[in-house]
Amino acid sequence: MIAESTSGGRLNRRKIGLVSTIVGVAAAGVAVGVAAERLLLGRSRRSTDSDPYKDEPFGALGADETRTVTTTNGLDLHVEIDGDPDAPLTVVLVHGFCLDIGTFHFQRKLLRTIPGVRIVAYDQPGHGRSGRLTAGEYSIQQLGRDLRTVIDETAPTGPVVLVGHSMGGMVIMALAEQYPELFGVGERVAGVALIATSAGELSGVTFGLPKVLAKVRTPLLPVITNAGRLTAGVWDRARQAHTDLAWMLTKRYGFGSTKTSPALVSYVEHMNAATPTDVVARYVRTIDAHNRFPALTSFEDSPTLVVVGDEDLLTPVEHAEAICRVLPLAELVIVPNAGHVVMLEHHEAVDAVLGPFVRNLVPGGTRT
Template sequence: MGTEVARTNRKRKAGIVGAIVGLAAAGVAAGVATERYLVRRSKNADDPYADEEFGVWAADEELTVTTDDGIDLHVEIVDGPPGEDRPTLVFVHGFCLDMGTFHFQRKYFEGKYRMVIYDQPGHGKSGRLKKGEYTIDSLGAGLRAVLEATCTNEEAVVLVGHSMGGMTIMALAEQMPELFESRVAACVLISTSAGKLDTVTFGFPEVVARFRRPLLPLVGLAGPISSAVIDRGRRASADLAWLLTRRYGFGTTRPSPALVSYVERMNSTTSTEVIARYLRTLYTHSRLLVLGPLQSVPVLLVCGDKDFLTPLDHTYEITSVLPEAELVIVPDAGHVVLLEHADEVNDAMDTFLTKVLQ
């Protein structure tokens, strides 16, 4: 009797497990089907950038700049108008992106200014850190190395930073405040933050968002083997990645599908190992109280009103320390406002630079 009861219980448990597995499989299948349907529907929309050649530019010079910690940075230079005594625009991109973030700014300002654009460590065509974690401090030192290699000691520069690129500029200001009294003519900070990124809810209710915090140390322990597995998973779920990019990078209801795909490609080429080794420095970044050097130069702050990654409140915090900064809030714009609403951002930058560089 006991054996028969045990056998019955095992069958019942097996049936329950089978049902759960079956439901899970059905749920995954339905989720994938829904995901692919949504992507197809989105990509079939009219697209103003369907023929845009994203990531295709001409550079007058390409060079490699090696940082103090041995990382080779890929740098591109676009010459300015001949005979013009204008500052060089130096573009610093954000996390999980690359120099392609400034696609439209590069096109707009070509022929108007000399430009320096580079890939941050672990991103784009630049090298990776051999061991240890990336830090915002080291990114600031990397920016300094790029300036030393591409601009003369007398040449004025305008620093343009998006997201983590803005944090890089803040780190440089903390390390070398004298630059902002002599060589830095102005700063443009787009969709960035001076700290408290560990409080960002990504648009979720706080009761949901708070569960991501205990998981961060686990993500930070990702090694090369587990990262490779995760990266394969990311590629296998490309449609889901596309939808998440649209959700968290953009603010308009129906952004350009080609533009979403372009941003998703930049995201997907950043390995999970690199992402994990950046997380600690991003979540502990705190430079609101050391922004003093930026008070000595004109500053333009740009942010979308639907930015879930570096919300508008973070830009307002910066204005509390830099009350003279010019603030431009772009409606219906997400974290990649400089791509999503390029015309508005370019116009704001052009007007600002024309005014402050007279």
């Protein structure tokens, strides 16, 4: 037993050493990139004179109603509702990893202008103002059940449209996997909009990194997950201390445009930073293991919109195209010069297709 324990300890030390090497190499590359970008951008992060969103009330939209919904595993979810309780159509917004309700800032403003629409938005477990686990890991399967609970509690009758960004789209797929009876002609889910998401095979995504670094991440996930939980306080303090680096990384991995609103980048970085490290660690494995191509067949008879930015490094265009190969009747929209938070970065382009998509699904409404 002693020999086995010693061997295991050596193996773990080697794994952790490898993680440290990888992080060191990646950090060196990031440091060079940050230094170069600082030279190019100068004081752009703080210069807001020409920023179109310098006065945008991010995070302060308010809601007609705020509610708490308790999940089947006992977590309290923060829910915001807008619109007439008797509206014939409910749109449920499901945000992505390390973000919150604010992800759909511009889409909520749009949907408020569409007659006959009621809006439900909620913070996923561990995000925003929702409760978080104190033990164990999150699972997308459970998040699918959470979405079912939100629908049952906030829109018990009438058709709903589900709009999911990134992990939110995966959660919608998990809902379809467990409750296929909700989908189809005349069923509860009248339509689905999937924004910057994937049905699986995320282990092949390089995130713009050299392939040698991208390939080794899956075998090391247990080490990274455990280390992230154990050293969460240290990492949280480090993230707060290096705000310039966090801002640059947010711009790099969230946006595709060379000229991006500093206020917009800062808002997304704020959402990222507000997600505790232990929450991030408890989500990593379930996201990497996500594979729900079979569940997509539940959408075959439902109007489906698929949107992706052509510069998305996290869920690239190929993943949107893979979804549409399973759903040939889905509408695919590729937004130029857009990254992973396409619905914020180029909200005009996203709203231009999401607006008509929702309007066409309002019972008794005018089709466009």
